[in-house]
Each structure stands twice: as structure tokens, then as C-alpha cells.
Amino acid sequence: MIPFNKPFLIGNELEYIKESVSSGKISGNGNFTKKCQSYFELNLGVKKTLLTTSCTDALEMSAMLVDIKPGDEVIVPSYTFVSSALAFVRQGAKIVFADSRIDHPGIDEDLLEDLITPRTKAVVVVHYAGVACDMDKIMELSKRYNFYVIEDAAQAIDSYYKGKPLGTIGHLGTFSFHETKNIICGEGGLLTINDDRFVDRAEILWEKGTNRSAFFKGEVNKYGWVDTGSSFLPSELIAAFLFAQLENLKMIQKKRKEIWQAYFEGLKELEENKNLKLGIIPEYATNNAHMFYVITKNQLERDELISFLKNKGIHSVFHYLCLHKSEYYKKISEPKELVNAQKYDQCLLRLPFFYELSNEEVKFITNSIKTFYGE
Structure with a gap:
């Protein structure tokens, strides 16, 4: 049987995992996490990136960052994975489903304006098969109607819109490194932050609602519970595997x-x-x-x-x-x-x-x- 998918090793995945274990730290936000995040910040040209345990987690962080509340509406394509909608449903949003284009499974940008209401808080665009949506049309609507744009770029690493990397055009972007993706680490994701307003709070949400990241950077002399959040960080073992793939x-x-x-x-x-x-x-x-x-x-x-x-x-x-x-x-x-x-x-x-x-x-x-x- 020729399988639909098959995970693969291409470089130093196992060596880096061994190196991580030998370092004495395999919990999150260690050396390989920082290497991966630096790689993405340099190559994507975004203000901040955070590794997550999945693209779903990155989407959930996005919903928290744009402050989705009960009564808010979020427009999502119907033809997508459940996480594109679920992350916002969990915050209380009403999901307004959009149709696909006639020539491509991605969201029909020309039908979006008819779905926008005064309660529209965000639009989630899914770059299906790594092929870009028409981001100029979407960002113009975002400015005109004052809503956030979250790019679900789960399938879109190393893909571009008019020369700009996908995941860097909207206010926030999310990627997946699930075993079926181009770059893999079993389960894993990334949040890209393209708006200064979200950088500090994103690190707090990422660190279980604490200002632990600020403490480790020497910005505060102790850390505690300051906001909502969850344990969105992946293990160093996941980051080590991922970094070996990024090198190739x-x-x-x-x-x-x-x-x-x-x-x-x-x-x-x-x-x-x-x-x-x-x-x-x-x-x-x-x-x-x-x-x-x-x-x-x-x-x-x-x-x-x-x-x-x-x-x-x-x-x-x-x-x-x-x-x-x-x-x-x-x-x-x-x-x-x-x-x-x-x-x-x-x-x-x-x-x-x-x-x-x-x-x-x-x-x-x-x-x-x-x-x-x-x-």
C-alpha cells in the first residue's frame, strides 16, 4: 500500500533530541524553542513568533488576543478544519460561515462584504493547500469595517502572496507542523504576531497567564498570575525535531x-x-x-x-x-x-x-x- 502520508527524518532530528535531553532541560521555552522562533522571525520578517503545541493552540491564542466575547461574530470559511472555527466558539463567538470560491476551495473574498455586520470582530482566512487568498481585498475590508484578520496558514509554510510570506499579512497568523504538513514535528504550531499591540500579552497567555517570560528577560523581579492563558508551549523535544527540519x-x-x-x-x-x-x-x-x-x-x-x-x-x-x-x-x-x-x-x-x-x-x-x- 502506498500510504497517504509518511513521517520522515531528513537531518539532525534525533541528534538534536539527544542534545536537548543531555542539556538537562526538555520543558518548553528552552534553547531549541528560541532557535525556531528566531528562525521564523528572521525569515518571515514578523515582530514576534511563539511556538505552540498545535495550530489549534495558536488559533486559540489568537481568539484571546483579539478579545473575542459572547455576541461577537467571526467569519470563517465552511470548508476548513474544525479548529478554524472552534477556537473562536470557545470564546463565545457566533460563527458566520462563508462559501468557497468557485475555482478554489479558499474563501470567496468577493462575498465577504455581504457577511459583515456591526458585530463582526474578526475574519479567519484559510490559505487552503498553501495557496494564498486575495489578501489585498481582505485587508481593505478590514480597514474599512474595523475587524481583525487572522490567517490560518496551517498549510502555508514557504508560500507567498505578491512576494509577502503568508501568515505575516493579517494581524495574526497561525501555522501547523502536524505530521501531514511540509515541515513536521508530530504535533506542533506557531503563532505569528504582526501587530505590536499583541506582543506582550501573547507571551503572558503563552506562559499560563503569568509574566514568567518578562521575569526570565529581567524585566520584572518576580512573576505571578496576571491574565488568562494556558500551557501553550511545546516541549523542547518537539522544538528540537522541528529545528532540524527547518535547517532542511x-x-x-x-x-x-x-x-x-x-x-x-x-x-x-x-x-x-x-x-x-x-x-x-x-x-x-x-x-x-x-x-x-x-x-x-x-x-x-x-x-x-x-x-x-x-x-x-x-x-x-x-x-x-x-x-x-x-x-x-x-x-x-x-x-x-x-x-x-x-x-x-x-x-x-x-x-x-x-x-x-x-x-x-x-x-x-x-x-x-x-x-x-x-x-
């Missing part, structure tokens, strides 16, 4: 882009023949080769393709189920129709994609899909 980011990305291109070359004929559709990359965006997906004509065809590939020893998967149709959301609000999001829910199929996927395996997968449509 260029190599990882080069290989992933080669895999993506091989898929594209192998399947573009099927798109030309209108058997299926491939993902698009708008001219303002870059491709970080986070995933490769195809869009079938309908759900039955997708399910049959999944079964066909499974019989060939290939593990392919569908992706998100629309949040506005979820059991939880139906308990608290009347579901509405979001035509494009529902199309991706029913027709989008992700193909195996991981660093060690070979050219021969990609060719076998693409030929198997051609066989399916030939039959």
Missing part, C-alpha cells in the same frame, strides 16, 4: 515541488479531456506543494475512484466536511446552503503526498487514475 526547508521544498509537478504532468491530460479538474494557483500566489488534489464530477465518482485506487494499493482520501453542515453547528444555528463549499466536500480527493514518495510511485498513481477514467 529548501531541500524538502525542492523535493515536494518535484512531486507536485510530476502529478500535474501526469494528470493534466485528464483535465484537458474534462475527466476531472486540478487545483489552480492564482497569479498573485505561489505554490508551496503542500498537497495535490483532484476534483471529480460528483461524489459517487470520487467514492468509486477512492475504492479503485485502494484496490491498486493506493491510499487516497477526501478532505474536509463542511462545518456549516456539521452535527454541532446544526444544534446552534440553522444550516444554510454554501454551494461551492459543498462541492469540494463531495468532490475533492487528495492523493498521497510525502517527502519520500518516489517518482515511480507517482507514475503508478497517475497511471492508475488514467486507467480508472479509461475504464
Whole structure:
């Protein structure tokens, strides 16, 4: 079986974990945490970054930082992972779900303005497959209507919008290093802070509501409980693994882009023949080769393709189920129709994609899909 995903080692992951243990400190905010955060601050050009145990934690910190309260509205795309909405629901927000674009699973920027009300506190934009949303349109609306923009860049490391790294354009950004992402450490995340107002408080939330970070920097002579927060810091073991991957980011990305291109070359004929559709990359965006997906004509065809590939020893998967149709959301609000999001829910199929996927395996997968449509 060719798996959908496979974790990998590429450099000094195990050596750095050993080094961390030998140092006598494996709890959070140690040497490797600082190395990772410095790397991101330098390469992303943001004011402050904080490693977290997951992208979900980074989103929860974002909800706290923009001071979401009961009655506030937060606009979120329906076609996304539950964390994009859950982090704000936990603070009491009412979620207003947005549809996807007709040509891409990302949020439809042109429909956003109709969803904004005087209670809109934030908009969460998800850069699906690492492909940028039109951030100029979104930030212009943010200025006009005075709401915060949180970039859910879970899939978007090393991806850009008009030359600017994703996760650095909105007020706050969040990344994931889950084992299915380009850069991995099992579970892990990052909060990027692009607004000075949030820097000091973010460190307090990160350190369980204490001013412990200020104490270690010598800014106060003792620390205590000063705000809300949680234990959002990852272990040094996670940070050590992550830093080894960051050292090899260029190599990882080069290989992933080669895999993506091989898929594209192998399947573009099927798109030309209108058997299926491939993902698009708008001219303002870059491709970080986070995933490769195809869009079938309908759900039955997708399910049959999944079964066909499974019989060939290939593990392919569908992706998100629309949040506005979820059991939880139906308990608290009347579901509405979001035509494009529902199309991706029913027709989008992700193909195996991981660093060690070979050219021969990609060719076998693409030929198997051609066989399916030939039959």
C-alpha cells in the first residue's frame, strides 16, 4: 500500500533530541524553542513568533488576543478544519460561515462584504493547500469595517502572496507542523504576531497567564498570575525535531515541488479531456506543494475512484466536511446552503503526498487514475 502520508527524518532530528535531553532541560521555552522562533522571525520578517503545541493552540491564542466575547461574530470559511472555527466558539463567538470560491476551495473574498455586520470582530482566512487568498481585498475590508484578520496558514509554510510570506499579512497568523504538513514535528504550531499591540500579552497567555517570560528577560523581579492563558508551549523535544527540519526547508521544498509537478504532468491530460479538474494557483500566489488534489464530477465518482485506487494499493482520501453542515453547528444555528463549499466536500480527493514518495510511485498513481477514467 502506498500510504497517504509518511513521517520522515531528513537531518539532525534525533541528534538534536539527544542534545536537548543531555542539556538537562526538555520543558518548553528552552534553547531549541528560541532557535525556531528566531528562525521564523528572521525569515518571515514578523515582530514576534511563539511556538505552540498545535495550530489549534495558536488559533486559540489568537481568539484571546483579539478579545473575542459572547455576541461577537467571526467569519470563517465552511470548508476548513474544525479548529478554524472552534477556537473562536470557545470564546463565545457566533460563527458566520462563508462559501468557497468557485475555482478554489479558499474563501470567496468577493462575498465577504455581504457577511459583515456591526458585530463582526474578526475574519479567519484559510490559505487552503498553501495557496494564498486575495489578501489585498481582505485587508481593505478590514480597514474599512474595523475587524481583525487572522490567517490560518496551517498549510502555508514557504508560500507567498505578491512576494509577502503568508501568515505575516493579517494581524495574526497561525501555522501547523502536524505530521501531514511540509515541515513536521508530530504535533506542533506557531503563532505569528504582526501587530505590536499583541506582543506582550501573547507571551503572558503563552506562559499560563503569568509574566514568567518578562521575569526570565529581567524585566520584572518576580512573576505571578496576571491574565488568562494556558500551557501553550511545546516541549523542547518537539522544538528540537522541528529545528532540524527547518535547517532542511529548501531541500524538502525542492523535493515536494518535484512531486507536485510530476502529478500535474501526469494528470493534466485528464483535465484537458474534462475527466476531472486540478487545483489552480492564482497569479498573485505561489505554490508551496503542500498537497495535490483532484476534483471529480460528483461524489459517487470520487467514492468509486477512492475504492479503485485502494484496490491498486493506493491510499487516497477526501478532505474536509463542511462545518456549516456539521452535527454541532446544526444544534446552534440553522444550516444554510454554501454551494461551492459543498462541492469540494463531495468532490475533492487528495492523493498521497510525502517527502519520500518516489517518482515511480507517482507514475503508478497517475497511471492508475488514467486507467480508472479509461475504464
